[in-house]
Amino acid sequence: MADEQTTEEKAASSEPSIVVWLAILGVLTLIAGGTGAGLGLLITPEPAAVAEQEEDKAETEEEEKPEYSAGEQVTMLPPIITNLVSPRGTYIRLEGAVVFSSVPEGGTELLVSKITDDILSVLHTMTLAQIEGASGLQHLREDLSARAAIRSDGLAKEIVLHSLVVE
Template sequence: MAEQDPKPKKAKGGSALGVIVPVLVLTLVAGGGGFVVGKQIIAKAKASVAGVGKPADAAPPVPIAVKELIPIVANLLTPEGSWVRLQTAIVYEKADAPQIDILSAKIADDMLAYLRTLTLTQLQGASGLQHLREDLSERAAVRSDGHVKEVMIEMMVIQ
């Protein structure tokens, strides 16, 4: 029989210095990297505030206005008995203000006709809402000969 040693052997372990040195080195490397990146960000921010890179012949911004359209209630193509209520607003240049009342009525009629051709599956999800907004904006721009810049969907309820 083999004799067992009554004293257990000590496990070899690392000293505290073996742990502290790598942690200290990694902390210094991370701090130095943060310092360099921070300096680059500050330099870019100062350059953008100073106006470096701005074109000298930039056009002044065009004043725009927003007009809410009347709420539209339409039945969808499928499924039968489904309805949509759409509340929208149009964005246009202020210079086009005198004719916008007539254009807004035409745009609302066009939206009503378009909504009646849609199905419920075309309106589902975020992509369906995005496609609807893009289609309505494109139709409004065509209907107004480019006077309407964008259509904003304020609320849509499907029943």
């Protein structure tokens, strides 16, 4: 019986207590937290470098902006509403403006109505998949600008889209 008690005492004393396990867990947690904080500080760029990048980005954006001359004229288009080919029952509403490089002879009313009619016929033949996403919108804008330039014999510089709603 005495032998049993001594073996139980030896077994109990050889197992680490819960306090030791909690201490080990705490030390490992501190090491992991310190490592994460150190890596975070190494990865984060310095504020001066970020400010320089933002200034460079602002300068390039200013250079890319198109500049219009004083002789150019912006004329609003009437809202254009039509249905799309696919899917059935889908309608599109487009609002925009035409930028003319110079004032056309006889005013802009007749030319704007011809451009509006041309845009209406283009939109009527399109599907929703053709105008989805940023690239689809860019292609639509380029197509409409090219058609307006052809219709106006080069007087229309571009079409500016204000809103495009598909229902």
